[in-house]
Amino acid sequence: MSINHQELDPVKGSAVPSKVVIIGAGVFGLSTALALASRHPETQIVVVDRLTPPVKDGTSVDTTRCIRSDYADPIYRRLAEVAQDMIFQDPELQPWTFKQGMTYVCDGRPSRFTTTWTEERDQARLRKGFAESTQRSDVFHRIHGIDAVLPSMEHSDWNMGFSNMTAAFIDAEEGIRVYYQRCLRNPSISFRCGVPVKEIVTEKGEAKGILLESGDQIDADLVVVAAGAWSAKLVSLGQRVSPIGHEVVWFKVTPEEEARWKNMSITTNLSTGLNIFPPYRGEIKVLRRSPGFVNTITVPDPESPAEKMRISYPRTIVDNPTDEIPWDAEVAIRKNLREIMPPLADRAFDRTKICWISTTPTADFLIAPHPRLRRLHMATGGSAHAWKFLPIIGDWVADSIEGKLDPELVDKWSFDRLSNGKDRNAPRMDGKPQELNEVVRHRL
Ligand SMILES: Cc1cc2nc3c(=O)[nH]c(=O)nc-3n(C[C@H](O)[C@H](O)[C@H](O)COP(=O)(O)OP(=O)(O)OC[C@H]3O[C@@H](n4cnc5c(N)ncnc54)[C@H](O)[C@@H]3O)c2cc1C
Numbered sequence: 001m002s003i004n005h006q007e008l009d010p011v012k013g014s015a016v017p018s019k020v021v022i023i024g025a026g027v028f029g030l031s032t033a034l035a036l037a038s039r040h041p042e043t044q045i046v047v048v049d050r051l052t053p054p055v056k057d058g059t060s061v062d063t064t065r066c067i068r069s070d071y072a073d074p075i076y077r078r079l080a081e082v083a084q085d086m087i088f089q090d091p092e093l094q095p096w097t098f099k100q101g102m103t104y105v106c107d108g109r110p111s112r113f114t115t116t117w118t119e120e121r122d123q124a125r126l127r128k129g130f131a132e133s134t135q136r137s138d139v140f141h142r143i144h145g146i147d148a149v150l151p152s153m154e155h156s157d158w159n160m161g162f163s164n165m166t167a168a169f170i171d172a173e174e175g176i177r178v179y180y181q182r183c184l185r186n187p188s189i190s191f192r193c194g195v196p197v198k199e200i201v202t203e204k205g206e207a208k209g210i211l212l213e214s215g216d217q218i219d220a221d222l223v224v225v226a227a228g229a230w231s232a233k234l235v236s237l238g239q240r241v242s243p244i245g246h247e248v249v250w251f252k253v254t255p256e257e258e259a260r261w262k263n264m265s266i267t268t269n270l271s272t273g274l275n276i277f278p279p280y281r282g283e284i285k286v287l288r289r290s291p292g293f294v295n296t297i298t299v300p301d302p303e304s305p306a307e308k309m310r311i312s313y314p315r316t317i318v319d320n321p322t323d324e325i326p327w328d329a330e331v332a333i334r335k336n337l338r339e340i341m342p343p344l345a346d347r348a349f350d351r352t353k354i355c356w357i358s359t360t361p362t363a364d365f366l367i368a369p370h371p372r373l374r375r376l377h378m379a380t381g382g383s384a385h386a387w388k389f390l391p392i393i394g395d396w397v398a399d400s401i402e403g404k405l406d407p408e409l410v411d412k413w414s415f416d417r418l419s420n421g422k423d424r425n426a427p428r429m430d431g432k433p434q435e436l437n438e439v440v441r442h443r444l
Contacts, residue, residue: 017043017222017401021210023197023234024226025049026060027387028379030179031394032224037188039398045189046218048210050196050230053180054173057316059228059357061173063250063285064277065387066266068102068167070127072119075412079389086391087170092182096174100278101129101165101265105139105340108159113270121162129165136160140340143264151342157272158340169266169277172387179390192218199302200225200234200376207376224397226379229356232311236303239418241366241381243312244292244433245354247329250283252350257343258282267340273429274336283350284341288333289384291431293326293354293439303372314356315436325352326439354436359383360417365393367400367413377401378415 020036022029025047033045054061067087069080087093104124106117124130133139139161140150183189195216200223201208209219225231229243253261258279268275273289294312301307317323330349337345358380360366366381379397386393399405400413411417 019044019220020046020222020224021218021220022047022224022226022379023049023200023210024228024230024380025053025055025180025191025193026058026176026226026228026382027390028228028382028393028397029224029226030176030183031390031392032226032379032397033183033189033394034179034186035394035398036401037183037186041188043188046192046220047183047189048192048197048212048218050194051318052191052193054176057314057318057353057356058176059355059382060176060387062248062355063171063173063283064169064266064280065172065175066102066167066275067097067170067388068164069388070102070120070124070164070167072116072123075408076385077123079392083389083392084166084168087388088168090178090391092178093170093175096171096178097168098170098278098280099166099168100263101163102167103133103139103142103161103163103265103267105133105158105161105267105269105271107157107269107271109271111271117270124162124164127164127166129163131163131165133161133163143261143267143340145260151339153339156339157336158269161267163265165265167266169280170387171280175387175390197227197234200373202373202376205372206374207370220375222375222377222401224377224379224401226397228380228382229314229358231358231378231380233299233313234302235370235376235378236301236309237311237366240360240415242294242359243314243356244294244359245314245356245436246287246290246292246384247325247333247352248285248287248355249325249330249333249352250285250350251344251347252283253279253344255282269336269340272332272336274333274340276341284344286333286337286344287355288329288336289429290329290332291429292357292359292433293436294433295436312433315354315440316356317353320440322442322444323354324441324443325354326434326436326441328439354440357382357384362417364417365413366415366417367397367405368410368415369400371415381413 071077295315363383370376
């Protein structure tokens with residue numbers, strides 16, 4: 001079946017996609033490539049990335065990601081339930097999926113995080129696999145066992161929790177490898193990896209293809225920007241999408257510790273932003289949904305190159321391999337661990353990184369035609385929660401390209417969706433992001 005060009009919006013939509021270029025081989029890009037290829041086998045699809053997938057510093061590539069569906073927002077809850085089942089039933093993803101549940105903790109003091117916690121707890125109550133920890137000791141013993149000695153604290157933040165035992169974690173790097181290999185097996189999809197896209201080529205208000213840093217040009221009838229936190233350099237996104245980095249650290253654990261903690265749930269504290277994963281391959285990963293970091297640079301405005309714009313742009317371990325997370329991030333992580341994982345609180349990190357997210361004001365994705373340039377489609381704004389939608393996110397992008405996305409989702413993921421003051425779907429701490437250049441440390 002080919003795309004019926006008459007059905008496409010002649011103004012906003014993209015016409016005649018007999019050749020599609022997708023910029024970015026993360027969750028959005030790979031899933032979109034597969035969805036378009038399965039709907040339109042005669043369309044030629046070229047996925048372009050700066051590096052070969054799994055892209056080492058791509059947001060989609062990490063040791064672990066949470067797969068859960070207990071959103072306070074009913075739309076994401078419904079979508080995540082579908083996606084979660086698809087992940088659990090996918091025979092190639094199953095070996096990398098670990099159903100150990102997720103425990104949500106909060107400090108119990110009134111704040112927007114406790115409100116989200118309460119709403120999510122009430123939702124989780126209706127499900128199978130719900131368990132509540134009403135006291136600090138319950139939260140602690142869930143990880144360390146009933147005989148473990150609870151550290152006494154003057155000020156405690158890990159005070160109450162509930163667990164959703166239907167949640168899982170997935171080896172995100174292996175998950176992306178599965179999808180990359182699936183794309184490679186598809187005759188309609190090819191890859192051009194190793195050279196970044198310099199710019200989107202436009203003519204008379206239409207995207208015509210892409211220009212690589214090498215000087216090569218690839219023509220296309222439709223360009224899909226799925227470049228994650230890097231998208232802001234290719235397309236002028238204003239306030240709609242802001243690249244923000246968050247701190248992630250890994251600790252080596254001994255075989256005895258791995259055995260002791262192997263059944264713990266992913267444990268996250270909505271009040272402090274800390275997220276601790278169960279041991280996996282001899283290490284424990286900890287991250288913090290802090291106010292985050294920006295890396296401000298000045299670049300030509302893609303829509304009027306004579307003008308300049310200031311954007312945040314990922315600074316990663318690929319170009320800056322000695323970067324270490326800033327000092328205050330380390331202090332905040334260790335303060336949390338002193339209360340909830342005391343054996344790790346003073347242990348040296350094995351490694352750290354800043355993981356970049358294409359953050360949006362409401363944590364709603366950006367899946368929409370470009371408002372001013374025809375034949376250009378956006379598929380980004382994953383914020384801190386898009387990985388779990390890997391099996392279906394590409395279908396939404398394909399629906400959006402074909403002009404048949406559910407109207408509720410058109411509105412939610414539109415180009416002009418700005419802040420409603422609520423970010424309940426992937427909340428991060430209040431506060432202004434710091435300029436990374438000013439606080440980053442370097443490993444000697
Ligand atoms: C710390 C952290 C924790 C998270 N936890 C979860 C979780 O538990 N569960 C969950 O569901 N989600 C989670 N997320 C969110 C999820 O990982 C992201 O929403 C998702 O991976 C974004 O995918 P993407 O395809 O937009 O970006 P990416 O994976 O970054 O893909 C974009 C690709 O574009 C390429 N690219 C960029 N610019 C260019 C260019 N100029 N030329 C060529 N290629 C280019 C990049 O190399 C990259 O490979 C988390 C994110 C972070 C950072």
